[in-house]
Amino acid sequence: MSSDEPLLSVEDLVITTRGATPTTIVDGVSFQVAAGGSLGIVGESGSGKSMSLRAIDGVLPAGVQVASGAIRFRGRDLLSLKSADHAALLGPEIAMIFQEPMTALNPTRPVGVQISEGPRRHLGIGRRRAHDLAVDLMRRTGIPDPERRVSAYPHELSGGLRQRVMIAMALSCEPALVLADEPTTALDVTVQDQVLKLLTTMCDELGVALVFVTHDLAVVRQTCRDMAVMYAGRLIETGPVDAVFADPRHPYTVGLMESAPDFDQPDRELVAIGGLPPNLAQLPPGCVFAPRCRYARPDCTIPPIALADIGAGRTSACRYHADFRSAVAAAVPGGAS
Amino acid sequence: MTRPMLAGTGDRPAGTPVLQARGVQVRYHEPSALSRLLRPQRSRRRVLHALDGVDLDVMPGETLALVGESGSGKSTLAKVLVGSIPATEGQVLFRGRELPARRHSATHRKVQMVFQDPYSSLNPRMTAGRMLTELVPERGQAARQAVLALLGTVGLGEDTVTAYPSQLSGGQRQRLAIARALAVRPDVLIADEAVSSLDVSVQATILQLLADLQRDLGLSLLFIAHNLAVVQHLCQRVAVMYLGRIVEVGDAQEIFGNPRHPYTQALIEAIPRMGARRTDAAPALPGEPPSPINLPSGCRFHPRCRYAQDICRVTEPALAPVEGAEPSGRVSACHFSSTIGSLARSTT
Numbered sequence A: 001m002s003s004d005e006p007l008l009s010v011e012d013l014v015i016t017t018r019g020a021t022p023t024t025i026v027d028g029v030s031f032q033v034a035a036g037g038s039l040g041i042v043g044e045s046g047s048g049k050s051m052s053l054r055a056i057d058g059v060l061p062a063g064v065q066v067a068s069g070a071i072r073f074r075g076r077d078l079l080s081l082k083s084a085d086h087a088a089l090l091g092p093e094i095a096m097i098f099q100e101p102m103t104a105l106n107p108t109r110p111v112g113v114q115i116s117e118g119p120r121r122h123l124g125i126g127r128r129r130a131h132d133l134a135v136d137l138m139r140r141t142g143i144p145d146p147e148r149r150v151s152a153y154p155h156e157l158s159g160g161l162r163q164r165v166m167i168a169m170a171l172s173c174e175p176a177l178v179l180a181d182e183p184t185t186a187l188d189v190t191v192q193d194q195v196l197k198l199l200t201t202m203c204d205e206l207g208v209a210l211v212f213v214t215h216d217l218a219v220v221r222q223t224c225r226d227m228a229v230m231y232a233g234r235l236i237e238t239g240p241v242d243a244v245f246a247d248p249r250h251p252y253t254v255g256l257m258e259s260a261p262d263f264d265q266p267d268r269e270l271v272a273i274g275g276l277p278p279n280l281a282q283l284p285p286g287c288v289f290a291p292r293c294r295y296a297r298p299d300c301t302i303p304p305i306a307l308a309d310i311g312a313g314r315t316s317a318c319r320y321h322a323d324f325r326s327a328v329a330a331a332v333p334g335g336a337s
Numbered sequence B: 001m002t003r004p005m006l007a008g009t010g011d012r013p014a015g016t017p018v019l020q021a022r023g024v025q026v027r028y029h030e031p032s033a034l035s036r037l038l039r040p041q042r043s044r045r046r047v048l049h050a051l052d053g054v055d056l057d058v059m060p061g062e063t064l065a066l067v068g069e070s071g072s073g074k075s076t077l078a079k080v081l082v083g084s085i086p087a088t089e090g091q092v093l094f095r096g097r098e099l100p101a102r103r104h105s106a107t108h109r110k111v112q113m114v115f116q117d118p119y120s121s122l123n124p125r126m127t128a129g130r131m132l133t134e135l136v137p138e139r140g141q142a143a144r145q146a147v148l149a150l151l152g153t154v155g156l157g158e159d160t161v162t163a164y165p166s167q168l169s170g171g172q173r174q175r176l177a178i179a180r181a182l183a184v185r186p187d188v189l190i191a192d193e194a195v196s197s198l199d200v201s202v203q204a205t206i207l208q209l210l211a212d213l214q215r216d217l218g219l220s221l222l223f224i225a226h227n228l229a230v231v232q233h234l235c236q237r238v239a240v241m242y243l244g245r246i247v248e249v250g251d252a253q254e255i256f257g258n259p260r261h262p263y264t265q266a267l268i269e270a271i272p273r274m275g276a277r278r279t280d281a282a283p284a285l286p287g288e289p290p291s292p293i294n295l296p297s298g299c300r301f302h303p304r305c306r307y308a309q310d311i312c313r314v315t316e317p318a319l320a321p322v323e324g325a326e327p328s329g330r331v332s333a334c335h336f337s338s339t340i341g342s343l344a345r346s347t348t
Helices: A049-057 A083-089 A111-122 A127-140 A159-171 A189-206 A217-223 A241-246 A251-259 B033-038 B074-082 B128-133 B141-153 B158-162 B170-182 B200-217 B228-234 B252-257 B262-270 B310-314 B340-347
Strands: A008-017 A024-033 A038-042 A064-073 A094-097 A177-181 A209-214 A226-231 A234-240 A308-311 A314-316 B019-030 B046-058 B063-067 B089-094 B097-099 B111-114 B188-192 B220-224 B237-242 B245-251
Touching: A008 A049, A024 A038, A024 A049, A024 A064, A024 A226, A024 A234, A038 A049, A038 A217, A049 A064, A049 A094, A049 A177, A049 A209, A094 A159, A111 A127, A111 A159, A127 A159, A159 A189, A177 A189, A189 A209, A189 A217, A189 B262, A209 A217, A217 A241, A226 A241, A226 A251, A234 A241, A234 A251, A251 B200, B019 B074, B046 B074, B046 B245, B063 B074, B063 B200, B063 B228, B074 B111, B074 B188, B074 B220, B111 B170, B128 B141, B128 B158, B128 B170, B141 B158, B141 B170, B170 B188, B170 B200, B200 B220, B200 B228, B228 B252, B237 B252, B237 B262, B245 B252, B245 B262
Parallel strands: A038 A209, A038 A226, A094 A177, A177 A209, B063 B220, B063 B237, B111 B188, B188 B220
Antiparallel strands: A008 A024, A008 A064, A226 A234, A234 A314, A308 A314, B019 B046, B019 B089, B089 B097, B237 B245
């Protein structure tokens, strides 16, 4: 379904901390998103999922830098763009939605002004039309009473409404790509449900591609077509969501699925992943997950371990992706956290 | 492994609740008394009903979930039960005896609480060992033994004794917070979103620990959570709150299988699931809870309810047994609780 060139192509991205002894926090991450596609990036805290997303948007925190790799958007490498040129893409082409809209919105300006700021700057829309556009976007994102709320300040809105304002803002210039970083984590389930459905329908309607970072597998399942699982700064499995859920090909993906409760499987026992994620400054040799993997075999600690194509549009970084479950009992048992 | 002896609960008849809320109300006045003094001309008094008449029984040795959206009053109820804020009206009873809002040490110990963020609830300048030694009733060498036993109970190694909270992982910190709550041998443990900020793999271990503690120590656990999938895994009974009131209580399996209040129904539908992607674009529950200052007339849920009738806009339904429900004592505050199950089935 994708054309020859993907909309977004991240190639061998490496992100490190700055300083005398840099630590690699994202190591060789590559993925592609087609126009109108949706990719969910899943992982636990510290897996590098948010950092990868922020590198695309060029908003990495201080003390962290892209060491190598390329991020191509419509064929242009964003990393080699001058910051002004990069900034010119943000809004009309690439928009971002953050976890906590309160910190992403300007507390001193009415939300309507903030929603229409992008169109005014990038599309040259006048003040009057910008106001109407803001009201229209707020109505389309399901904000009740938009004529009144257009002049409200962020603190006057609930968390759910603020997140809708963020979505309205992100879609205001009809971008080609929306980057969402845990946009519903701070919300109630009912509001999460509203916001996820709003985001997916609007992206579908407008043909906007979505990269969605979350720790919640069920959210990815309901929101995205493709998924990528990250662990210790690396991708360990990628593929279509349906296929990965039906037949996960990496023990860590299995571990995530088995440790998370699912409402549809109330009697399934939760199996925690033993141990803790590795210290990124002292990664174990070979497979980074091997010390916690209950299917690990002796040669799992021998490099190289790489994300490999396993067919049907899927990849896995497990050497035994096809039959790890049939392995003899774990050679390296995981401890309790 | 030796476990610290906790005050027995098993010898009580199952019919006597350990902890009860009776008609508990918590009201706040807006603007506050101080700001009215300062600006009397703006003194239009408004009352915020954080809790509006809550009755709840926590039975011995059970795991009871308290669920609802933010602002429903779950945490306020927990604070009233644990005694950290007083009820404006109503009482909290411990084994049938009223607990004063200002509690002395002996009764205060019986109900303990674990919070969402262990990092902000643990003293960063105290080692785990000192933190626990302060709390256990034993003294001297016996205290040390008790502390080690306690650490073992929550699955922390003996070397944790000398560790500061900053040296522990998120999961270990939550284990320490649980150990601290258990140190005074409570009968009831209230866990307020205690696993919400943990990664799934760690969350599973803490859920297992809570289940083990509840079983091995005969604790009653009041588990406050917004994640219903977690609740379904851990809890035997569920109480659903909406805008300061309890709207449904029942056996977990029965309530999740056949909710008898439209709000419970919507909460269940809103849970993201790992099964095949659902295609319905309409949200399970539109809108957000109204302000607790201007409560809706009649049933407080009616503005968001898909089944609302005329009576719902006028008469507030009482929390009452559901006709024709399972024998487990299901109660629901809906005029149509006895037919809501069939309504749900016909609409889906």
